[in-house]
Amino acid sequence: MAKDRTNVDYTGPLRRLVLAVLVLVLTGIFLLWRIDSPRVERFRAQVTDQIVPNLDWAMAPITGTINLARDFQSYRRIAEQNTELRRELRQMQAWKEAALQLEQENARLLDLNNVSLDPRLTYITGVVLADSGSPFRQSVLLNVGARDGIVEGWATMDGIGLVGRISGVAQNTSRVIMVTDATSRIPAMIQPSGQRAIVAGDNSAVPPIDFLENPDLVRPGDRVVTSGDGGVLPAGLLLGQVAADPGGQLRVRLAADYERLEFLRVLRHYGNEPVSDSGSVLGVAAEAQLAQEGTSDLTEITE
């Protein structure tokens, strides 16, 4: 290329010009990102979408091999683990019995009260393609995207607890910002006291609880669930348990197993429709009848 021929001298004017243009372009991209973050983030999601799924054929075997090697290390303690598991299994059987009874009781009560759970809370399961690649960010890339109807903001869970929410959707991939990321803020409710708070990620495995109204009502071991405030996440998803660190700060020990995330559930959530107009619930005819009855009642009373 002609440009490279003249580029041999490493202090030449052309080289300086090219460098200046590159510096300007890169600075421009950064400023653009600062000003119009969503647009550039969408571009980033598209770039990731183009590159990462193509690397999957190589990633899958390497990840598998490394995980196998890690598992192999644990095989050495297999006898010890076996007895440990047996002991745990015996405890679990007792719990299972309790859970079954509770489930039956719960079903009976729901039936008695004629409660219908939100039928639209279905889910899509995605495979984790890649992690964030940096120790400063906590996010994973899933292999489901706009093609599968994923929408920004939907909650993702592993089998048990909330893992994070979707932030950044491309055609074939989407990014999940985890609860532990420093930018994550999840509105939560602590049961049984019903206190509302914010679970604010800080890049540690146990995120702290912020904006708690009355910390006296909260005890370590209480369950933390999402409150659904703000309308982004559905209410009632399990986050974890309250734990107090040595400094007295209340934190959440997360229920989801972050050590090895392989599959994640993305919950479809279309928001809760607010009831804003109470009049139309009754209908015009009923309203008119009500008004008539009201006046006749009134006349009766005056008589």
Add this chain to the structure above:
Amino acid sequence: MSDQASTRLWTMRIAFGLLVLVILFLHLLPLQTATGGLIWPDFVLGFALAWSVRRPEYVPAVLLAAMFLMADLLLQRPPGLWAVLALIACEQIKVQSRSLRDATLLAEMASVSIRIVGVILAYRIILAIMLVDSTPMGPTLIQIVATVLAYPLVVAITHGLLGVRKAAPNELGSKGVRS
């Protein structure tokens, strides 16, 4: 100029691109989904500096800029900022590469360390000025130390495995011109 030299030049440029891709690939493997993992040195920056010292013609500014920008995009950093700082550091090192040609590894390391510290600190300061949430100070310091300490390893791989060595004074450059 010989055709062979030109082929080698372009092979090594492509090799650098592939090297960066491999590093990013290793970063992205979904092995560390939990917090509190190891903090890795910034190998992309390390290799770029090591190649810039040895063979500036293998890593033209356009290639460096493209690779750094891709790393920014894939590793969830604010796009552009890290790239521009790292590019400037590499270009400074390239200007110095002629005097560093005869220097010992220690002198080279000193020169490179200043650039690494400069890039990471400038990155943090600019993020703070622009009011962007950035990482806590502790891990950043660990990353600076790790990147500097990993530099001899990077040089060993560059020199031994990839065969990118400093040009001998009597060696003709890839274009048949003294480089």
